[in-house]
Amino acid sequence: MKNTLTLLVLSIIITSCTYKINEKTAFTPTKYNPESIRKYCDSCSESKRNMFLMIVEKITGTNDSKIIQSDSINIARNFFNINDSITLEYFEYSPNKYDKTIFFFIGNQSNQIAYLENLIALSIKSNSKIYALNYRGYGQSTGIPSFKTQFSDNQLFYNFIKPNIESKIPISMGYSLGSVFATDLALNNELSELILLAPVSNTEDMIEHYRIQSTSGLKKILRPFIRLKVDDFLMNISNVSKINAYKNKLRIFHAIDDKSLPYEMGKKLFDISNSLDKKLYTLKSGGHSAPFKAYNWEEIIMTIK
Template sequence: MGLDTWVYTIFLIIGSYIAISVLLYFLQDYLLFKPEKLPKDFQFYYENQETEEYNIETRDGAIINGLRFKTKNPKGVVFYLKGNSKSIKGWGKFAVDFTRHGYDVVMVDYRGFGKSTGRRSQKAIKRDMQVVYNKLKEKVDEKYIILYGRSLGSGFAAKLASMNNPRMLVLDAPYYSLSKVGKRFLPFMPLSVLIKFPMPTYKWLKYVNCPIHIIHGTDDQLIPYKTSVKLSKIKRELTTLHTVIGGGHKNLNTFESYHKMLEDIVYSKRTEVDLTGSSIDVIHSSKRTNAKV
């Protein structure tokens, strides 16, 4: 192979790499988000659930549409941040997992999902979620607010918890960062430079001061279970890791153990453990000093 051929091949490889990088930069919004858009006159309906629809206008003119699933004499409210697909039309069916325990549930559609409008960006969505949270705080003391983040929503939930003081933070199938997730599938691409939604959950968790509950299935093929193990070590004194044996990324609600975990979580109270008389300070030596010959 001649020198000219080598040079041509190298430039072809470099050109292809740059072209793929440019495409990835501009198309990642379509790869990451799978929105379902709803007409403005769409009527939400959920059997045996009482709902209230609302719209919040943001400072840049976007409309954030949401629902409140209502209970009688609520014990508190769960702010449920959903995943990256569909709209609250379908996600609303999961509200019953909390209303059955006496908690109101608030769900919103991100920009471009459902009836919500506006241009999506990580900064804009974080700001939107804080606006919704502020509205909740006007009616409910923070000690009665539970933040629940599912998949994509886990990062936004962690960010909210890092800037506020909710009763607790629950992360369902969370990621370390979206940059790390992307790296699994595109290991040779410079995602740290290209990705518009890095979503560094691990950084935000460092500033969370409420109890943290992480739920993850051992058979999750999209976001590996080991991700939650790693996240659980960031604020280990505040974190409880709940493992759904055999659970995948989208089917945790089909496991009885998941619902038992939710029940334990929503009824849990933060308490100090009395370690007096325990083995916490016992040090095991590798030397068999008391072994008989």
């Protein structure tokens, strides 16, 4: 009787510790949020706040194409039709002179406004024209984000922009979630350079990291019983095999205190890469957003110049 009761209790524990991770967890539609933007601006100087709010008002309150026109850079916002029902919003950063073209892929739970300041500096200081796409469901892009469609969306977008690249050096750059899209585009189109910021390695590593995170402290005793289930197609999301096949210039920036996507993920990608021109930049602090801290962003710019 005692053994039967023990088995019953264990069965209940194991069943109750099985969790389903859906696609939306890793790929969350993120529209513009004026309130969060205003909170960000509260910490800015008055001149910077006024300029930023003016830009944001144009982006969120209108469908204007011309966002900024200045002596150093022009920023345009346009829309690209995937099909009759899906329209994607994208931004184009054009400095006065440029000899490189960067395709920038954003992270999860963000949109283009979060990267404005950094991409303006990158464009001007590295003499690069930058194209940055809002995924389905992000910003003013329509539709629902999915890994099933985003890779093909990215390729269609690249094909759309490619005639404008001319002889400019093409670079693919991705942050966090965007790293898998950046790698895919760079490999499939043999782009000259790939830059990964706080990248993910693969779904398997991500699941293990989430399992450990969710069983910290006293919950650690439950770790052997935790079971995480994901849809089969999500298990195919990986930077590992594609990085292994990519042979051109590779730069990886990852912070050792990144709690969202651990440093070991970036290190793993660096170690398995067969590129003859690769470098891993170990950022000392800043967490998952470390690449965008001013001192680190300047180093990233210097690697592109």
